Every structure is written in structure tokens, then in C-alpha cells.
Amino acid sequence: MQARDLQTDGQGRLKHFLCIEGLPRTLLCAILDTAESFAGVSQRAVKKVPLLRGKTIANLFFEPSTRTRTTFELAAKRLSADVLNLDIQASSTSKGESLLDTLRTLEAMHCDMFVVRHGMSGAAHLIASHVADEVRVINAGDGRHEHPTQALLDCFTIRRATGAWAEGGSSSLVIAIVGDVLHSRVARSDIHAFNTLGVGELRVVGPRTLLPNAVETLGVHVFHDPEAGLRDADVIIMLRLQNERMQGALLPSALEYFKTYGLTPARLLRAKPDVIVMHPGPINRGVEIDSAVADGNHSLILEQVRYGIAVRMAVMSMAMGNIPGARRPRTLPND
Amino acid sequence: MRWHIRGGRVIDPARELDRVTDLYLAAGRVLSVDTPPPEFGNGCGNVREVDARGLLVCPGFVDLCARLREPGSEHKATILSETRAAARAGITTLCCPPDTLPIIDTPAVAELVHRRAEESGHAKVVCLGALTAGLAGRQLAEMFHLKAIGCVGVSNARSAIADTEVLRRAFEYAATAGLTVFLHAEDPWLGRGCLHEGPVATRLGLPGIPETAETVALSRDLLLIEQTGVRVHFCRLSSARAVALVRAARDAGLPITADVAAHQLHLTDIDVGYYDSLCHVRPPLRSLRDREGLREGVRAGVIGVICSDHQPHERDAKTAPFEATEPGISALETLLPLTLALVGDAVLTLPQAIAALSLRPARVLGIEAGSLAPGAPADVCLFDPQADWTLTEEALMSAGKNTPFLGWRLRGRVTHTFVSGRLVFEDATATR
Numbered sequence: 001m002q003a004r005d006l007q008t009d010g011q012g013r014l015k016h017f018l019c020i021e022g023l024p025r026t027l028l029c030a031i032l033d034t035a036e037s038f039a040g041v042s043q044r045a046v047k048k049v050p051l052l053r054g055k056t057i058a059n060l061f062f063e064p065s066t067r068t069r070t071t072f073e074l075a076a077k078r079l080s081a082d083v084l085n086l087d088i089q090a091s092s093t094s095k096g097e098s099l100l101d102t103l104r105t106l107e108a109m110h111c112d113m114f115v116v117r118h119g120m121s122g123a124a125h126l127i128a129s130h131v132a133d134e135v136r137v138i139n140a141g142d143g144r145h146e147h148p149t150q151a152l153l154d155c156f157t158i159r160r161a162t163g164a165w166a167e168g169g170s171s172s173l174v175i176a177i178v179g180d181v182l183h184s185r186v187a188r189s190d191i192h193a194f195n196t197l198g199v200g201e202l203r204v205v206g207p208r209t210l211l212p213n214a215v216e217t218l219g220v221h222v223f224h225d226p227e228a229g230l231r232d233a234d235v236i237i238m239l240r241l242q243n244e245r246m247q248g249a250l251l252p253s254a255l256e257y258f259k260t261y262g263l264t265p266a267r268l269l270r271a272k273p274d275v276i277v278m279h280p281g282p283i284n285r286g287v288e289i290d291s292a293v294a295d296g297n298h299s300l301i302l303e304q305v306r307y308g309i310a311v312r313m314a315v316m317s318m319a320m321g322n323i324p325g326a327r328r329p330r331t332l333p334n335d
Numbered sequence: 336m337r338w339h340i341r342g343g344r345v346i347d348p349a350r351e352l353d354r355v356t357d358l359y360l361a362a363g364r365v366l367s368v369d370t371p372p373p374e375f376g377n378g379c380g381n382v383r384e385v386d387a388r389g390l391l392v393c394p395g396f397v398d399l400c401a402r403l404r405e406p407g408s409e410h411k412a413t414i415l416s417e418t419r420a421a422a423r424a425g426i427t428t429l430c431c432p433p434d435t436l437p438i439i440d441t442p443a444v445a446e447l448v449h450r451r452a453e454e455s456g457h458a459k460v461v462c463l464g465a466l467t468a469g470l471a472g473r474q475l476a477e478m479f480h481l482k483a484i485g486c487v488g489v490s491n492a493r494s495a496i497a498d499t500e501v502l503r504r505a506f507e508y509a510a511t512a513g514l515t516v517f518l519h520a521e522d523p524w525l526g527r528g529c530l531h532e533g534p535v536a537t538r539l540g541l542p543g544i545p546e547t548a549e550t551v552a553l554s555r556d557l558l559l560i561e562q563t564g565v566r567v568h569f570c571r572l573s574s575a576r577a578v579a580l581v582r583a584a585r586d587a588g589l590p591i592t593a594d595v596a597a598h599q600l601h602l603t604d605i606d607v608g609y610y611d612s613l614c615h616v617r618p619p620l621r622s623l624r625d626r627e628g629l630r631e632g633v634r635a636g637v638i639g640v641i642c643s644d645h646q647p648h649e650r651d652a653k654t655a656p657f658e659a660t661e662p663g664i665s666a667l668e669t670l671l672p673l674t675l676a677l678v679g680d681a682v683l684t685l686p687q688a689i690a691a692l693s694l695r696p697a698r699v700l701g702i703e704a705g706s707l708a709p710g711a712p713a714d715v716c717l718f719d720p721q722a723d724w725t726l727t728e729e730a731l732m733s734a735g736k737n738t739p740f741l742g743w744r745l746r747g748r749v750t751h752t753f754v755s756g757r758l759v760f761e762d763a764t765a766t767r
């Protein structure tokens with residue numbers, strides 16, 4: 001079971017969207033371009049396009065999430081799809097059998113697409129390798145592995161703010177990803193996306209306890225000193241620090257973390273004057289980021305949320321074989 | 336029934352025998368090699384002959400670790416299904432670890448396993464008793480009772496004993512009872528992940544098991560072995576560093592032996608690909624460097640035994656996100672071909688490979704097996720070392736179809752298996 005085989009069809013078109021790793025640059029750019037064409041839809045009086053009319057999309061969230069689920073739901077509705085939201089408590093499906101049983105039940109109801117979030121790495125791959133051929137799977141975050149739509153919306157945000165990756169070119173951006181890389185699916189997806197699109201330098205910054213073993217093999221420069229890691233950065237991506245990390249032996253306290261690695265106005269001065277600051281949310285003010293920075297004029301955190309809808313519209317419509325402007329008649333699913 | 340096995344290449348590592356000759360079996364024992372005993376003379380009835388020309392004839396294999404799933408997990412496999420698969424694989428003795436349900440910490444459970452195996456008749460089954468009651472690592476198991484009922488050693492299986500005082504006393508008591516302790520060196524805290532800690536686990540976002548999960552526990556165990564003088568067999572080494580530690584301790588004279596699972600000599604963490612749960616094993620598949628270190632350990636004799644670490648599973652046990660799947664490979668039927676591949680890779684000679692599967696594990700267990708000397712039990716395996724075959728689910732006799740070697744081209748196929756002079760397996764497709 002290789003991700004590349006699962007993710008694209010014989011013609012290189014998107015089938016399932018499971019991880020950034022292995023996707024070609026042309027496809028990532030095509031998704032970003034498609035998202036660009038959707039970005040205007042949200043500003044219109046009628047915020048809908050009929051691309052997925054008659055399709056049923058199930059949001060399958062085995063892990064609680066507000067913003068990701070909401071933006072997926074909005075994206076699906078703006079594509080005119082019918083949306084089914086299922087919040088499934090992890091406790092009742094800690095066994096994989098019931099995960100697949102849930103899936104088969106929904107398949108029997110003729111769902112066309114599953115948007116899946118699960119606490120275990122590889123869950124989306126597992127589901128994609130077991131669904132019927134015409135069903136599509138979008139990974140909305142699997143364990144510590146990947147969160148590919150988040151990475152694309154990060155790329156989209158950077159592209160809009162800096163003009164990077166225009167006309168198929170690379171970029172000379174210095175990007176620093178700061179914080180809990182060990183547990184972060186966003187970081188892994190971001191790293192693959194930035195390296196595929198091309199950047200000047202990609203850094204991860206954090207204490208050794210929060211960086212995975214051999215992280216440099218993912219194609220990043222490792223910094224433990226935040227002052228050095230942020231120097232001359234064009235883009236800073238702060239990662240959320242989960243509260244439970246303070247209970248193990250990873251960190252002594254939130255206060256010490258904030259003092260050592262938190263993004264404060266003083267620390268921000270190390271970066272380029274026009275640096276942009278991003279965060280996948282939800283943010284912990286006073287833990288990984290100072291409010292003055294989160295709400296300051298370098299911050300694009302709310303833009304990320306907004307662009308998330310357009311990016312997810314692009315991924316969903318492309319996975320269903322629909323690209324805007326090239327509509328084909330599609331048969332309605334059987335009753 | 337008497338058997339005349341004619342014209343095979345007979346390899347008996349115990350006597351450094353390796354030549355084309357005849358083997359005679361009678362009354363469940365090896366009668367003689369080379370010269371026909373008088374009662375096999377012409378005209379004497381009731382002698383069956385096997386044409387073994389082109390085949391290898393060797394002692395039946397002794398597998399140091401096979402989970403038969405009975406009692407307790409009969410939905411995965413049974414003693415009947417797995418001893419049948421063993422016969423197909425040329426394995427004549429299986430050693431069952433104590434982590435059955437209920438646990439083999441009382442004579443009754445050991446008796447049950449022995450009785451079921453006798454009823455099945457396809458292979459001999461010996462048991463390891465529990466080292467601590469309920470494998471809980473708190474109170475000693477009744478080792479003298481377990482030994483009296485026939486347990487060939489004691490083990491805490493995959494449950495680590497965290498309390499070093501308990502471990503020390505267990506060593507002392509096992510030494511008193513004259514029992515070998517079978518140990519899995521794994522630190523319970525460092526070993527909480529599900530894949531070797533390294534670039535693959537990092538890429539896949541899976542919690543890693545560092546090499547130190549093995550070496551920290553191993554170092555602790557070695558010091559306690561030195562203190563107590565107990566005989567210990569280390570099960571399933573997985574890292575190059577562990578091989579080096581065992582080698583140094585052995586050179587210093589500690590009474591230790593070690594084994595490796597055959598799959599560890601062929602696969603690495605890279606084979607996990609995108610979450611292939613068939614490669615989810617304990618200890619985990621490690622790096623290429625570790626695989627080479629294990630092979631070097633086998634070549635140098637630091638690791639004397641290659642075992643299957645057979646763990647049959649039902650399909651659902653492997654159909655879940657990687658972390659949630661149950662570890663283990665259904666491995667009886669790949670034990671011989673995976674070991675023979677080491678001969679092809681110049682790690683072992685053919686007699687050494689056969690010793691690693693028969694003589695050496697028999698010596699670790701202290702049982703009468705692993706030899707073709709006259710008078711030895713007639714546990715014999717015949718195989719075609721040149722036969723190429725492809726592993727398919729349909730070809731597996733084990734109830735567990737969970738193996739990452741499906742689709743592999745394998746070389747070496749068992750044609751006949753004898754247990755105590757009874758033909759328990761004959762390959763119907765062998766045209767002889």
C-alpha cells in the first residue's frame with residue numbers, strides 16, 4: 001500500500017488526499033490555483049457553486065475539532081454537497097474493526113466522500129485502502145502523521161502574502177517552524193509541502209524533547225536556540241503546545257516554555273522586518289505566543305482560517321473529479 | 336513402522352555428518368546411518384522406503400518460540416492447526432511461551448497444552464512456565480512444580496519485570512530449580528512505542544521504540560546474571576548494539592545464549608512502507624545497520640538460534656491503524672526458507688543453518704532432539720533445498736495468514752516430516 005498509488009489515479013489526478021509526502025509539485029500548485037478561484041466565492045452574496053450538488057460528504061471526526069470540521073463543513077456546503085457530521089468518541093472506536101464497521105455502514109448509505117480525522121497515524125490510509133473504488137477520502141489529520149489541507153492553506157496564505165511560488169517558480173523564503181514538532185501533524189505536512197514547492201531555508205526550532213528523532217532526515221535545519229532559529233526568518237509558524245505535554249517528562253512548565261520559546265515582540269525583532277506569523281490554531285496565548293504578536297500586524301492567523309475554506313473546496317472538488325470551469329454532467333447516486 | 340530413507344544428503348550437525356547416504360528409522364528412533372541394520376534385510380516386510388535422492392535429510396527443526404493461541408485465543412489458531420503447519424514446515428518440536436490464557440503458571444495449564452499436542456500428533460510441544468505468578472512481576476511462580484510437569488524453562492514472556500529485586504530473586508530461584516530463564520530484554524518505559532525510533536517512525540508520525548529500550552534492559556539483566564549465576568537465554572535480539580553486549584558478556588564467561596526471529600534477518604523498518612501492519616512486530620524491525628549486526632551475530636555464533644517467533648492472527652487483528660494492530664507474524668512456514676536464504680547470502684553454511692534450527696535450540700531447551708545419532712528420537716525433516724515457490728495465503732497451513740512475506744519467492748521446501756518415526760507430513764506435489 002503506497003501513498004502515491006492511493007492518492008492519484010492512473011492519469012495523475014487526485015483521488016484521495018491523504019498526505020503531502022509523495023504528491024508532485026504540479027498537483028500542489030494546481031490545488032493552490034483552484035483554491036484561488038474559489039477564494040472569491042465566500043465574498044459573494046450567494047456563497048455557493050453547484051460543483052458537488054447531489055453528493056454526500058461525511059465528516060468523520062474521531063477526535064474533537066471545531067475549526068477544521070467547521071471549515072470542511074462550510075467548504076462542502078459552498079460546493080452544494082449534502083453534509084453529514086459524525087463526532088465519534090474515540091473511546092467507542094479505539095479498535096480498528098469498529099472504525100471500518102462505521103465506514104461500511106456509511107458506505108451502505110452511499111456517501112461519496114469521507115473527511116476523516118483520527119487520533120492514530122495512518123488511519124486515513126487504512127480507510128482509503130478499504131473503501132469502494134468510487135468513494136473518496138480526505139485526511140483531516142491523522143495522529144502525529146499529516147494534516148495535508150492545513151499545509152496547503154499555509155502555502156496558500158504564504159503565497160498570497162509574499163508572492164512566493166508564482167508562475168511555477170521556487171522561492172528564497174526562510175521559514176521557521178517553532179515548537180512541538182514531535183506531536184505535530186501540521187509540522188510534518190508543512191515540511192513536505194515547503195520542500196516540494198521550494199524554499200530558501202526550512203528550519204525547525206524547539207527543545208530536543210519536542211523534536212522527533214532524526215528530524216533532519218525530513219529536510220530541515222534544526223535549531224534549539226530560538227534566537228538563532230528566528231534570525232532573518234520571512235515566515236514563522238508557531239505550533240500549538242498541548243497542555244498534556246506538561247505532564248510527562250517533556251517540559252517542566254508552560255511558564256518556562258513561554259520564556260524560552262514563546263514568540264514575544266522582542267523575539268520577533270530577530271526576524272525580517274516584514275516577517276509573517278502563522279499558527280494552525282487554536283492558539284495558547286502566553287504559552288507559545290504572546291497576545292501582542294498573535295493580534296499584531298505581522299499575524300495572518302485569521303487569514304489562515306479564512307483561506308482554509310477555499311483550499312478545502314479545491315481539494316474536495318478535485319478529488320471528486322470536478323474542477324471549476326470544466327464541469328461535466330454527473331449522474332446522481334442511486335437511491 | 337520402519338523407514339528406509341535412501342540416498343539423501345544427510346546432515347547431522349551434532350556429529351558433523353554431511354554426506355549422501357541412507358538413514359534407517361524404527362520404533363520411533365533413529366536406528367542407523369549408512370549401514371542397513373540386519374532386520375532391514377531383503378524380504379523383511381513392513382519397511383517403507385523414501386527416495387531421498389536430491390533431498391536434504393536432517394534433524395527435525397526445534398522452534399524456540401511459537402504461539403499456538405491455545406488455550407485462550409482459539410479464534411486466532413489452535414494447537415491442532417499450528418502443529419499441522421509446523422509439520423508442513425519441517426518443525427518437529429515447538430516451544431510455547433507461557434503467555435497463554437490462562438497463563439502457564441500452574442501445572443494444570445501446562446498439562447492441558449501437552450495433552451492437546453499429543454492428541455494432535457503432528458508435532459511435539461514443550462512449554463515454558465511462568466517466571467512470576469500471572470507474569471505480573473511481583474511474586475515467584477511455582478517453578479519446581481512447573482519443572483516437575485515438564486516445563487523446559489521459565490520466562491516472563493513479553494511482560495517486563497520492572498522491579499529489579501523481584502528479577503534478582505527470580506533468577507536465584509530459577510537457578511536453584513536448575514531452570515533456564517528465557518528473557519525478552521525490553522525496558523517497559525522506553526518500549527512504549529510501536530516502531531523503531533528513527534527516520535521512518537518520524538516520517539510516519541509513529542511513537543518510536545529506541546534501541547536503548549533493548550540495551551538498557553539487557554545491561555541490567557547481564558549484571559544480575561553475573562551476580563546470580565543463572566543460565567539465561569535472551570529471546571529475539573533486535574539491535575546490533577545488543578549483539579555486541581551479548582558477545583562481550585559471553586566472552587566474559589556468562590552462561591548465556593541468544594536467538595533472533597528469522598524475519599529480523601531480512602526486514603528493516605523501511606519495509607513498514609505506509610503503515611503495513613504485517614510488519615508490526617515486537618521487538619520492532621530496526622535499521623539496516625541493526626539487521627547487518629544481527630546477521631553478523633548469527634555468522635559469529637553469538638546468536639546461536641534462529642526461531643520463527645510465530646504469532647498467528649485473525650485478519651481483524653491486523654486491520655486497524657498501525658498502532659492499534661496486534662504485533663506478530665505467522666512465521667512457521669517461512670522459517671526454513673528464510674534461514675536457507677542466509678546460506679545463499681554467505682552468512683552461514685548449510686550445516687550451520689541446520690544447526691541453528693535444530694541442534695542449538697534443542698541444547699538451549701535441554702531436550703532430546705536435534706540429532707540423527709543412532710538411538711535419537713526419529714524426528715526427521717527432508718527438504719528440497721532447490722525448490723522455488725511463491726508464498727501465498729492459500730499455501731499457508733497456519734490459521735494465521737499474517738505475514739509480510741506474501742508474494743515473496745522463497746527457496747527450500749519441506750517434502751517429508753517424521754515425528755518419532757511417524758510420517759506426519761508428505762508433500763503431495765513432490766513427484767518422487
